[in-house]
Amino acid sequence: MSFIKPGCFLRLLAFVVLASNGFARLSNKRKSYRGYEVLKFAVPSDLDQSFVDYLLNSEWVDVWKYPSLRSRHFDVMVNPQHKDEYKETLHKLGISYRVWISDVQNLIDENASPKQNRRRRNPRIMRLDRYNVYSKILRWMTTFSRTNNDVVSMHQVGTTSHGRRIWALKIGIRSNATKPVFWQDSLIHAREWITGATLLWVANRMVRQYRQGDPEVTTFLNEMDWMFLPVWNVDGYIYTWTTERMWRKSRSGGLGHCRGVDLNRNFDTPNLAEGKTSNFVCSGVYRGTRAFSESESNTVSAYLKTIPLAAFISLHSYAQYWLYPYGFQSNQSLDHFDLERVARKAVKAIYQVNKIKYKHGTVEALAYPVSGGSIDWAHISLCVKYAFGIELRDTGRYGFVLPDRYILPTAREYYQGMKVVAREILEADDLISESCKLN
Structure with a gap:
């Protein structure tokens, strides 16, 4: 040939x-x-x-x-x-x-036209059923935390390679006791807009239901603190609005397409460099020069080490998968039975919303072998038993350009799956992964 x-x-x-x-x-x-x-x-x-x-x-x-x-x-x-x-x-x-x-x-x-964000400038009435530019998201987060300051606060959890701050929302009923933290993040891959829109809707929904006296949500906020990181890859996300809608990686170093790192290949896991990853800087799955070489992964991971995590969920698109460790190897986690059981319940709860089918399984078996992923790192290094990666809608009809009319259906589906995990945590006797107990 x-x-x-x-x-x-x-x-x-x-x-x-x-x-x-x-x-x-x-x-x-x-x-x-x-x-x-x-x-x-x-x-x-x-x-x-x-x-x-x-x-x-x-x-x-x-x-x-x-x-x-x-x-x-x-x-x-x-x-x-x-x-x-x-x-x-x-x-x-x-x-x-x-x-x-x-x-x-x-x-x-x-x-997904950016023109829709020119229609409304007031962050108090930002539409959560639309995709929004980062500046508007940040204004909304600020206003949301100020108007609900009895249960919501903003926290800087990291910095980007361009020096931007990475902000998360903390939602919970204040207590003098240390509470377990339910962590959720999105937009570690810049072009996966549906993930950030979903997380913003869920954060708003939880506070609204708390205000309405929903007993389950009130229990959730009493027993746990909830961290929502809607835009992890801030530099990349801004770039998808200004320059290249399909940009995936960070925006560090390099030139043109030969710059940036796939942040979800940059965590310190075993078998680093194995699976769907690359040492070629122009690749969309370039893993970087070493684990935590990127400011985004390095600073946020340092923050994560300081909080008592009960759950770690990272949102991605697209595929409609509910994934759990491992990605770096085919061997099952010692927590596999519990992870599988919870995932099965979650996809069942998702299906009951709109009759949309999600599959569940390990990253390696259901998706593909990959090292350097955040959920494997959280499960192994932070001992978080309930670590999940969720691939939201769809299965490829629109791919990364999912129309905004699907934001609310997708968010409502995920919300029900997320609550399954929360219920399991409240009923669990032990939240530490079994693998950590052997070390």
Whole structure:
């Protein structure tokens, strides 16, 4: 197959492409995804790894979704300049494909236009059924905490590589006693907008139900403190609004697309560098030079070490999965039985809301093998028994460009699953992972 020369040529090719069209993206001009297609295809198991690397690591493409137990297919976005060549390569390799999304920009224009944020400037009436720019989210968080200061407060939990503060909301009925903390975060991957919108809605919903005298929510706030980190990757999220909607990583170092780190590959776990991760800086799953090399992962993890965690939930999209450790190995956690039992209850509760099916399983088995993930780190290093990663809607029809009309249905579904975990914590005799008890 002389039409492809794998190996070092692939990296050189990526930098050549970067030189030809990447530097233009250094300005604040918003990138258009007009003509970008998302292809769905399965790679034969006997295909040489060099060709697989070429298909997935080229600067031409952006992998939206990797194969899993649920689907053997990749979802890959290809730029218009090279999509014909890319399709021809797939054809020569004997790989059948489908055009899953014919024009990504059409979805962006129709379903997640930034213009919607110009309609209302008052953070007191920010619409939680819309996607919102970071400045508006921050204003809303500030107002929300001030108007509910008996149960809500804002806390800086980290800083970004660009020096921005990372803010979280703490919700709970004040007590002189130390209470266990139920942690939830979102937007560690910048383009996964549905996750941040979901978390903001849940935070607001809990306070509203507390004000209305809901007995279960009142118990939740009495017995636990709730931490909501709606925008972890602040630099990246801002960049998705100003410049590139599909940006995933942090914004540290580098140049053009060859910058930033996948923050959810940057935590200190065993088998670091194994699984769906890369040491190639231009890759969307670049893990960084070492564990916690990034300010975002390093500073927030340091904060997490200072609080008594009872649960750790990180929201992602898309797939409709309820995941639990491990990702870095196929061996099960010593807490596997309890994690599986709780996950099964959670996906059942989700289904009862809108009849939407979520799958549950370990990261390695249901999603894909991966090291450096936050939930594995929390489970192992912080001894958090109930550590979950949730892949919200959808299963690929819209992917990362989920229309805002799905925000409320998605948030309501997740809320019911989250309450399952909270009930388990209140009934549990022990919240420390079994693995930690052996050390």
